[in-house]
Amino acid sequence: MNNHLLLTHIRGALIRLEETIIFSLLERAQFKRNRAAYDSGALGDMFGAESLVEYMLHETEKIHAGMRRYTSPDEHPFFSDLPEPLLQPLRYHENPLVKNTVNLNHELLRAYTDILIPALCAEGDDAQYGSTAVCDVACLQALSKRIHYGKFVAESKYQAEPERYTTLIAAGDRHGLADAITDDAVEEALFQRVAKKAGSYSGMFLDPQSAKNFQTTVTAIYRDIIIPLTKRVEVDYLLTGKR
Amino acid sequence: MNNHLLLTHIRGALIRLEETIIFSLLERAQFKRNRAAYDSGALGDMFGAESLVEYMLHETEKIHAGMRRYTSPDEHPFFSDLPEPLLQPLRYHENPLVKNTVNLNHELLRAYTDILIPALCAEGDDAQYGSTAVCDVACLQALSKRIHYGKFVAESKYQAEPERYTTLIAAGDRHGLADAITDDAVEEALFQRVAKKAGSYSGMFLDPQSAKNFQTTVTAIYRDIIIPLTKRVEVDYLLTGKR
Numbered sequence: 482m483n484n485h486l487l488l489t490h491i492r493g494a495l496i497r498l499e500e501t502i503i504f505s506l507l508e509r510a511q512f513k514r515n516r517a518a519y520d521s522g523a524l525g526d527m528f529g530a531e532s533l534v535e536y537m538l539h540e541t542e543k544i545h546a547g548m549r550r551y552t553s554p555d556e557h558p559f560f561s562d563l564p565e566p567l568l569q570p571l572r573y574h575e576n577p578l579v580k581n582t583v584n585l586n587h588e589l590l591r592a593y594t595d596i597l598i599p600a601l602c603a604e605g606d607d608a609q610y611g612s613t614a615v616c617d618v619a620c621l622q623a624l625s626k627r628i629h630y631g632k633f634v635a636e637s638k639y640q641a642e643p644e645r646y647t648t649l650i651a652a653g654d655r656h657g658l659a660d661a662i663t664d665d666a667v668e669e670a671l672f673q674r675v676a677k678k679a680g681s682y683s684g685m686f687l688d689p690q691s692a693k694n695f696q697t698t699v700t701a702i703y704r705d706i707i708i709p710l711t712k713r714v715e716v717d718y719l720l721t722g723k724r
Numbered sequence: 725m726n727n728h729l730l731l732t733h734i735r736g737a738l739i740r741l742e743e744t745i746i747f748s749l750l751e752r753a754q755f756k757r758n759r760a761a762y763d764s765g766a767l768g769d770m771f772g773a774e775s776l777v778e779y780m781l782h783e784t785e786k787i788h789a790g791m792r793r794y795t796s797p798d799e800h801p802f803f804s805d806l807p808e809p810l811l812q813p814l815r816y817h818e819n820p821l822v823k824n825t826v827n828l829n830h831e832l833l834r835a836y837t838d839i840l841i842p843a844l845c846a847e848g849d850d851a852q853y854g855s856t857a858v859c860d861v862a863c864l865q866a867l868s869k870r871i872h873y874g875k876f877v878a879e880s881k882y883q884a885e886p887e888r889y890t891t892l893i894a895a896g897d898r899h900g901l902a903d904a905i906t907d908d909a910v911e912e913a914l915f916q917r918v919a920k921k922a923g924s925y926s927g928m929f930l931d932p933q934s935a936k937n938f939q940t941t942v943t944a945i946y947r948d949i950i951i952p953l954t955k956r957v958e959v960d961y962l963l964t965g966k967r
Contacts, residue, residue, distance in 0.1 A: 571851055681928065
């Protein structure tokens, strides 16, 4: 895939993922915070050391691993002890990434539980733990896909300016790389687009104040969680994959 | 729950479910029809007699059964051999339904595979079977919830006119019941609301022609699948639950 095709593909995928992320956050926001779903042991010892949400995510990943989900270069599991695919692996002829092991799902899960959920959901407990966890799995999978798309973004930026990046990578210059991959105008346009979408979608069935709150929260989630984690994926990919 | 509260609750739930259904159909429409995902044995014998989609749905229901999903009066499984809940059952104090075994998921799955998917998706095979099945599970669960809400609708209509319904039920008058539960003006308003939502949501990121096609397809899905199956649920509930 040439760099122009790669960029067009990345842009389309990231914009389409905004819908998936906003839809899944809207679904989760129907339920209260439900702390018990995130605390290991809070609902009994049937999930071992895992919280209910971790258990649900783990069991879902086992099924999806059987469907070869994690053989795709744009999918990353939260758990490492997953079964082998039942389906024959697809060949990803067009995979432009170099081999790498960057996976920031651990950090994502922590930010999701500690920052995103308290910001998104009304405080309290409505006992809808199963529904909560089903929504969480959908949100986490969409967010994970989004932040790890940073690998494709980084690859594209590297291909556009190989000499500049090679120098920064050779120097192990994490700050320089973070500066090089950042485009403030693009970020600002993204925040505005996401705010517009979040407001429009939620405004179709939430009351105006709730829709406004949702819009603010989604924009903050992009600003404080999604974009910072995406940039970390980009820098980690460049530093570990391109050496 | 008195009948006024019940009606308000039903109306809110059904309108909110429209978003979930439209979002999940939009996700599925990203992938081609992918017939192989629906044909038992098409991808090998690792799923036994099940198609890949049936396997994914079955495995998902096993996990969700553990989360007590199917102890809720508004949830109905597609499979009957599911494990017992791991969580303590919730008490549904407010459940207005009489005990009943109405479950039209078998018919729903057939209509989904044979009518809905060919109408929704571009013909062809993109080999994205896992993603296809993940979307299908989300669609089928939302559609199942929607059609089985007919039980609440039927209960509410029965409570509003018990004598009229008791007579029809005693006579086993399926046609008379179908007439009694039908309100053409309400249905027409629903089709128009769904068309508006489907057009608005899809119009935010599909090209105008694709958005128009999606809008038409979603309206047809409501007219030809969701509403007829909901009415069958209503009549079956009245005939078997209210005897």
